[in-house]
Amino acid sequence: MLTDPNPTIRRKLIEVSLPLDEIGAASKKQKAPKGYPTSLHKYWAQRPLAACRAVLFAQLVDDPSAWRDRFPTEEAQESERNRLHDVIRAMVPWEASSNETILNAARWEIARSVAWNIGEEPPPREDGEAILRYLQEKAPPVYDPFSGGGSIPLEAQRLGLRAYGSDLNPVAVLIGKALVEIPPKFARQAPVNPDARAEAARGGAWQGRGAQGLAEDVRYYGKWMRDEAEKRIGELYPKATLPDGSEATVIAWLWARTVRSPDPAAKGAMVPLVSSFMLSTKEGKKAWAEIVHDANAPDGWRFEVRNGDLSAEEEARLKKGTIGRSGGGVCALTGSAMPFSYIRQEGKGIGLGNRLMAIVAEGKKGRIYLSPTVEQVVIADQARPQWVPDGELPNNPRDFKTPNYGLKTFASLFTPRQLVALTTFSDLVAEAREKVLQDAVAAGRSTDSTPLHEAGTGATAYADAVATYLGFMVDRASDYGSEISTWLTDDNAIRGTFGRQAIPMTWDFCEANYFGKSSADLNTISKVISEVVSGLPANSDSFVFQRDISSKEGYKKSYIINTDPPYYDNIGYADLSDFFYVWMKKSLQDVWPELFRRLSTPKGSELIATPYRHNGSRDCVEFCAVAFFQAIGKRSSN
Incomplete structure (x- = not known):
């Protein structure tokens, strides 16, 4: 949708054909490669990035049949369509997500459709920066009103578009902000940690691009957190004595x-x-x-x-x-x-x-x-433990099995040692933030004290940004460090809490050592998160905000809407998110006060059918859940 009140409605590529086999193969679930964005933070039903990228492209690029003056014959249209399919085939593999040559080719095709529709010609194919500027100025923004794990806004941004997302769930909102909103604010800026400043003093100019400077600081201060935590609670994690006495x-x-x-x-x-x-x-x-x-x-x-x-x-x-x-x-x-x-x-x-x-x-x-x-x-x-997370687990017997066995609270999902560790990590997020702030000022960043949640971009906001990713470290540590986590006997490795979209009852469980060599080690966790940040596009100003979709606040008709709504009744997003929310609130409430002002995630207007929230007989419960879903959905679509 363009801002022109009477635009010419042209047929899009998605309405005609797509190379579905290649898109499907690239979207097939597999072990997340290094830097894969879903590794940033656990969420449920995260959309395949390849499919999001392909669909966005095909939604914005005109089908050749829409331009009969340029492609007058069916043969010419089919030839051009096959060429566009080749562009899609090239860009859907994960390896292409960091290949600027391939991405610029895709961006140019979008820019060409935008330009032709307003009577202009696109920038030169070889001028990547000009193409990005053109898309920022002339292409319609993409908006996902159910952004969840952030796949659609992220891929819109990767294609050079302004990307917007919203969600009712504060956990999802912060994941989206960490993927598309925060990195562009600090793109192409050198890291501020002491090691980086010492290197700069020796004449080593910063050569990073995108959010790589931010990623380096996440890794540095994540390691500081790990080392400081080991000093404080390392005695709770003793070494083992081997048969030979070592x-x-x-x-x-x-x-x-x-x-x-x-x-x-x-x-x-x-x-x-x-x-x-x-x-x-x-x-x-x-x-x-x-x-x-x-x-x-x-x-x-x-x-x-x-x-x-x-x-x-x-x-x-x-x-x-x-x-x-x-x-x-x-x-x-x-x-x-x-x-x-x-x-x-x-x-x-x-x-x-x-x-x-x-x-x-x-x-x-x-x-x-x-x-x-x-x-x-x-x-x-x-x-x-001197602190434990508040709150009882939901009365949702389908997805939460532990209350049936007396484990009714969030605190009951962790051993005392796990609670001590996670509390220590949470407290260290605030301490690390203060160190980042001091180092950012020392590195010459603006002393503007506007916080990140108020759109600041100075030293204070930068410290908030690094702290946000460090808070994600705590969440990943909680995923690998609960009484629901188990040991994989075939891989000799740790499986996190959410092997599926539920909290099951586990009989034998794995308590990881956060200072050992495994996926639960804080150094490993900070490295995984920093690798994601390093590879994010960070090429356009984008925004993710908390919003009830039935509200019209913040909605603009000039958006291109691209979304995949929540599952009808298959996933209890809010209930599951509370597992992380209780730790996020402790780690990041001062950084994101509006997101974490509640005791738990909002559930009253969540757009899913949740029978267990309605009292009565089975038929009555199902009827009430369906009626609720339809009522919220109707308000959302009006």
């Missing part, structure tokens, strides 16, 4: 939940709930835990880790554990059945316990699995 860094502690046995013969013992005793299923590196009856151990049993070869039958037995997905569990001491109804009752009553099952350490030739020790358990028990 010490090794712990990667993770693997815990099993326990429940009081219903069998009188067990004499009230707390027995393990283990989904699988296998710790590593890699060929040649198999490891597992066994239950050993020991009268001197608590409850008369202990875990012992073993390594070696296994027959297929033995491995199948160990994989069964003591609890499955159906039927419940069995008492490891007596073999008595423990149905889920009983485990739920005990969990809500006296509560479930935890028992250390194994220790994963970093050896000279890979991961080493060790039996638990009393010393390791004693140190873990010394953790005393």
Whole structure:
């Protein structure tokens, strides 16, 4: 849509044809490559970047049939259409997202359609800067009213367009700001950290582009956070003693939940709930835990880790554990059945316990699995959190399983040691922000004290920007560091809390060492986030704001609307986001006061059908949810 009140409506490429096979192949879910934007922060149903890029391009570029004076025959139109398909084929692979030659070719095609529609000619193909300026001045902005994880605004910006997004959810809004709004404010600026300033003093001119300076500072101050945290709480993360007496860094502690046995013969013992005793299923590196009856151990049993070869039958037995997905569990001491109804009752009553099952350490030739020790358990028990996140988990039995077993609060999803660590990291975000501010002033940045949330661009705003990404570090640490996180036995690695779009109940869980060599290490986390920031386009002023879509505030008719609305009832975005919101609020409330003014994410007008929020019979609940969805949707479309 152009600002001309009577524009010529021309047929767009998307209305005719697209190279769907290539777009589909590039959009196929795969392990995120280095710098992939979804690694910045977890969100749900994030759209494939390749598809967003292709659809935006085809939505803005005219089909050749719209210009019969230029392409008078069907053969000429088809030839031109195939050429445009080749442009799409070249730009959809992830590798093309940082290739300015390929991207400029795509931008020029958009600029050409815009120019022809207003009676002009586009800038020269080879002048990338002129093409970007032209798109900024003449092309309509793209607006995604359900921007969520930010894929559409990001790809609009990558194509050189002004990009706008909005969402009701503050977590989504801040992700969008971090992707498209913050980087352009500080693009092409040198980092301010002491190492970078020392290099500049030696005559080393900053050669970075885009948001690479910002990314360097995120990495530097992220490492400072990690080192400072280790000084403060490192004693809670001891090394493990190997069989030869040497010490090794712990990667993770693997815990099993326990429940009081219903069998009188067990004499009230707390027995393990283990989904699988296998710790590593890699060929040649198999490891597992066994239950050993020991009268001197608590409850008369202990875990012992073993390594070696296994027959297929033995491995199948160990994989069964003591609890499955159906039927419940069995008492490891007596073999008595423990149905889920009983485990739920005990969990809500006296509560479930935890028992250390194994220790994963970093050896000279890979991961080493060790039996638990009393010393390791004693140190873990010394953790005393001074703060815990507020709030109860939603009464959403479809997606939140832990309340069925007595784990009803956000705090209950973390061990005491995890709470101490995440609280320490959150507090360090504010301290790091002050260091960034001092260093930014020392580096000669403007002393304007306007904060980032009020559109500042000086030293204060820059400190807010770096702090925002450091706050994302805390969130990523919480994802890899909860009682829902598990150990991947085939990869010998940590799986985060959100293996799927829910918070399930996990029986044996992984407690990561934030100072070990894994995906949960703070140095690894800061590197992942800084790599994303470094690769962001940062080429146009863009904005993401919090907005109820049923409101008309902030809406402009000159926008090109491109969106993918929330799933009808498949994902509880707001409920799931609260897992991160409680940590964001602690880390970043002073930086983004408007976004984090509430106790939790807004849910009353969220555009999804949520039956569990409506009381009554099943039919009534479903009817109310559908009616709510339709009412909000109607207000949104008017």
